[in-house]
Amino acid sequence: MQILLIEDDETVADGLSRSLADAGYHVTLADCGAFADSTLRTQTYDLVILDLGLPDADGREVLRELRARKSMVPVLILTARDGLNDRVDGLELGADDYMTKPFEWRELEARIRALLRRSHGGFSQDITIGRLVLDLHNQQILADGELLILPQREYGVLEALLLQSGRVVSKERIAQRLAVRSEELADNAIEVYVHRVRKRLEGLGLRIRTLRGLGYLLEADGE
Structure with a gap:
């Protein structure tokens, strides 16, 4: 956040x-x-x-x-x-x-x-899409009820996508979440972290779509 x-x-x-x-x-x-x-x-x-x-x-x-x-x-x-x-x-x-x-x-x-x-969604403390749950109160992500352990920046990518589930999230929006104070990200950093998160989601029935020129969209398989 x-x-x-x-x-x-x-x-x-x-x-x-x-x-x-x-x-x-x-x-x-x-x-x-x-x-x-x-x-x-x-x-x-x-x-x-x-x-x-x-x-x-x-x-x-x-x-x-x-x-x-x-x-x-x-x-x-x-x-x-x-x-x-x-x-x-x-x-x-x-x-x-x-x-x-x-x-x-x-x-x-x-x-x-x-x-x-x-x-972020009224008074609910959770955001759910497919088999993933973003617990806003404890700031953690669960997969099938189990804590999903992620490095900080991979967590930031997935959090940004979950918070805007059903909507396209721009690369700039994700970059803002990943930036820590004055530290800058390399030009291809977002693509790298999105790729890593994609690998994490394999087998969970979720995918990250890339919409060229717009950003990324997290959705459940079949949507």
């Missing part, structure tokens, strides 16, 4: 980035409003964690611009502003949740999971 963390406090950003990474999320950090807005216009994320006190802008402006573009990405405001008016303004501008600093990691993690569940 891809999370954009918009936070200018270096200590908070570093600690939160590490905690999110340890929990299995891929984190992109934006330390100012301008970079956050630019990134949100060009990249796709599963969740945005937004501080309001940014050095070059009020975080509410970032949120306002995001919702003006009709983006439905979940936004969790995480800020030191704890006034009632601040909470109401943030939620009315389109935030999905609001937490104040200081915070407990366990509560933040629970709220993140709740927002991700809501944005």
Whole structure:
């Protein structure tokens, strides 16, 4: 899962980035409003964690611009502003949740999971296609009820396809999920990881179709 963390406090950003990474999320950090807005216009994320006190802008402006573009990405405001008016303004501008600093990691993690569940198939914690199940709560994939052990990037490819089951997933979308912070992928990396996942799916009644110029589609045999 891809999370954009918009936070200018270096200590908070570093600690939160590490905690999110340890929990299995891929984190992109934006330390100012301008970079956050630019990134949100060009990249796709599963969740945005937004501080309001940014050095070059009020975080509410970032949120306002995001919702003006009709983006439905979940936004969790995480800020030191704890006034009632601040909470109401943030939620009315389109935030999905609001937490104040200081915070407990366990509560933040629970709220993140709740927002991700809501944005991927309602309140269901599982996504099923054929004999595969993506357990969103535990961030794992099961095949015939057994845990499917995958290297991190192969998991990222299969997760992206399962989350968008029935729809074509572009190479760029998969690349965003596989990128870890500033690390870049070779031009043919996506094809390599998709090929490896195809091999993993042999015998499970699933296949990954390549649609040239569009991306990849995960489907059950016979569909």
